[in-house]
Amino acid sequence: MADQPKQQNQQEPKQSVFTKALITGFTSGILWSGLATIAYYFNFTEVSPASFLFRSYLQTEWTGTWxxxxxxxxxxxxxxxVSAIIYYMLLKTKNGIWPGLVYGLVLWALIFLVLTPLFPAIPAFLELNSDTWVTTGCLFILYGVFIGYSISYEYREFNETAKSYSNEQGV
Known part of the structure; x- marks a missing residue:
């Protein structure tokens, strides 16, 4: 067996769908919170990720810096x-754009309507302007669609590949 040549078509080991979901979650968090920060700097929204995470609890100069x-x-x-894990556990089998869109809206409502009291630096929902509502709502929708579509696609691809492989092997 040691004398057999290596196959030319050997593929790299596939990552699990769960691992790809985690990568998708981290990437989408970076991407969409980065865009939210840019929207904050251009005054499309009154809140930024730093407003939620740091300015609500720390009253120091550095919380206003880059x-x-x-x-x-x-x-x-x-x-x-965490958001990606929740989507993976509950909605990975759902195809299309709508599950991600709804997921993003639910996250937006959870953060801006339910959890706002946890963030003292954030005004109450009705005190925010309509630009903030629309901008953050759209960012959360895009975030949800990005996570949802990516995780569902990877799940579907993994299962189709596994199914075709088992059919080739006669299992």
Missing amino acids: LADVLAILLVGVLSL
Whole structure:
């Protein structure tokens, strides 16, 4: 057996769907919180990730700097792992854009309507302007669609590949 040549078509080991879901969660947290920070700097929204995570609890100068924004973006990436795990556990079998869209809206409502009292630096929902509602709502919808579509696609691809492999092997 040791004298047999290696196959030319050997593939790299496939990552599990769960691992890809975690990568998707972290990436989407970084991407969409980065865009939220840019929207904050251009005054499309009154809140930023740093407002939620740091300015609500720390009253120091550095929370208004770019360092706080970068740290907040990274922290949202880490927190987004939880969101990706929840989507993976509950909705990975759902196809299309709608499950992700609804998931993003539910997250937006949870954060802006239910959890707002936990963040003293964030005004109450009715005190925010309509630009903030629309901008953050759209960012959360895009976030949900990104996570939902990516995780569902990977899950479907993994299962189709496994099914075709078992059919080839005669299992």
